[in-house]
Amino acid sequence: MSTAAASNAVAAADFSAAERSAVYRAIFERRDMRHFAGGTVAPDIMRRLLTAAHHAPSVGFMQPWRFVRLSDAAVREQVHALVEAERLQTARALGEREEAFMRLKVEGMRDAAEVWAVALADGRDAHVFGRRTLPQMDLASAACAIQNLWLAARAEGLGVGWVSLFDPLALARLLGMPDGAEPIALLCIGPVHAFYEEPMLQQERWAKRCALDDLLFENRWGTALQTPPPADGPEDPAP
Structure with missing residues (x-):
């Protein structure tokens, strides 16, 4: 056995087959939820989700994510009004697909047990490591934190919906964010009656998942990936 193969075998042994399957199940069954069942999220579970988010990778270990809980009903309604205003603007911008x-x-803010705003921190320009030519890596890092939370929530049996329909400057002002901070997401979190069988926008025939092989290239853009040997592991489930 080669050194690389031996290393891979040791890494695989760190997780049982059931544990590996659970990770892939969370990935494949995660959904961007819009329909929530009210209820509550226990504080200890919410803490676990936020801890999972905080353990995401970040470029230069900058940890740019900040989370603001919207627990006040009046504040949540004000934020909902911003979302609704942008929903109408987006509809107009879509032209023939407006109706x-x-x-x-497109959102479940009034029904979700929890709503959290996720923002990029102020003072991010001081972080140059890994960002000199790719300053957007702060956003990429925060997205990893959101994905961590999302997968952890799915494992806890909770739904999450990422809402991005809002004016970021207006939301930043409403939530008293300092200059330089930038909201990137509103997360609706909580119990759901059921998880969608497939992504909601695919279910509604708005779009469908691309074929993976159409997105894989080798050495140069547009050159199809040479098919590797089949690997043991879960297949991307249908649909």
Whole structure:
């Protein structure tokens, strides 16, 4: 056995087959939820989700994520009004797809047990490591934190919906964010009646998942990846 193969075998042994399957199950069954069942999220579970987020990778270990809980009903309604205003603007911008868009449920802020705003921290320009030519890596790092929270929530049996329909400057002002901070997401979190069988926008025939092989290249853009040997592991489930 080669050194690389031996190393891979040791790494695989760190997780049982059931544990590996659970990780992939969370990935494949995660959904961007819009329909929530009210209820509550226990504080200890919410803490676990935030801890999972905080253990995401970040470029230069900058940890740019900040989380603001919207626990006040009046504040949540004000934020909801910002989302609704942008929903209408987005519908108009879609032109011929305006009516189809307006039929979609695009957020669950009034029904979700928890709503959290996620923002990029102020003072991010001081972090140059890994960002000199790619300053957007602060956003990429925060997205990893959101994904961590999302997968942990799925494992806890909770739904999460990422809402990005808002004016970031207006939301920053409403939530009293300092200059330089930038909101990137509103996360609706909580119990759901059921998880969608497939991504909601695919279910509603708005779009469908691309074929993976169409997105894989080798050495140069557009050159198809040479098919590697089959690997043991879960297959991307249908649909």
